[in-house]
Amino acid sequence: MSEKDQKEKKQTKENKNDHQHSVNLAIIGGVVGAGVGLFANPETSKRAIRNLGESEFVKMAGEEFKKTAQEVLARQAQTAIRQLAAGYIDETTQELSGSKKETNGSEDYSSDAKYEEIKSENKNLNERLERIEKMLTNLVNSN
Structure with missing residues (x-):
């Protein structure tokens, strides 16, 4: 063409x-x-x-319109409830993750403190062991 x-x-x-x-x-x-x-x-x-x-037609049309309106309103209500629930779940999740981070932070702090405490105890134990070794050495040398 x-x-x-x-x-x-x-x-x-x-x-x-x-x-x-x-x-x-x-x-x-x-x-x-x-x-x-x-x-x-x-x-x-x-x-x-x-x-x-x-008229029967108008009555039927009215009933159908009523059902349709109820379905639309029910869907809107369901959507609103789902959005509210999702919002609450998100808030709760954020709060939990925030408290976990705080807990992790305090655990980190407490684990750091525990580490320092253990380190200090090890140092004290090493000093005691050194003193004991000196005492034993002195004891052996004196005999």
């Missing part, structure tokens, strides 16, 4: 779409106009509303 044929084909499709769009608008305009005409007269509008209220 040539470029010209493609352009013509595209234009034809656009014209069909424009025509369909115009028809849809005309139908919608007619329905809206008829509705306005019905409700312009108070007596006719009361009768139309009463008839619509008694």
Whole structure:
């Protein structure tokens, strides 16, 4: 196909779409106009509303709308609850990890303190051992 044929084909499709769009608008305009005409007269509008209220279609549509609205509200409530729960879980997790870090920090501190204490005890023990060795050496040399 040539470029010209493609352009013509595209234009034809656009014209069909424009025509369909115009028809849809005309139908919608007619329905809206008829509705306005019905409700312009108070007596006719009361009768139309009463008839619509008694209609099975409207009753079924109302029930479906009610169910759909309830489902939407239930989903929104579930989502809100899940978000709240996730927020609390995140906060709790952060608090626990924070307290673990503090505990780890204090454990590090206490382990450092324990290390220093053990180091000091080792030093004292080494000094005692050296004194004992000297005493033994002196004892051996004196005999």
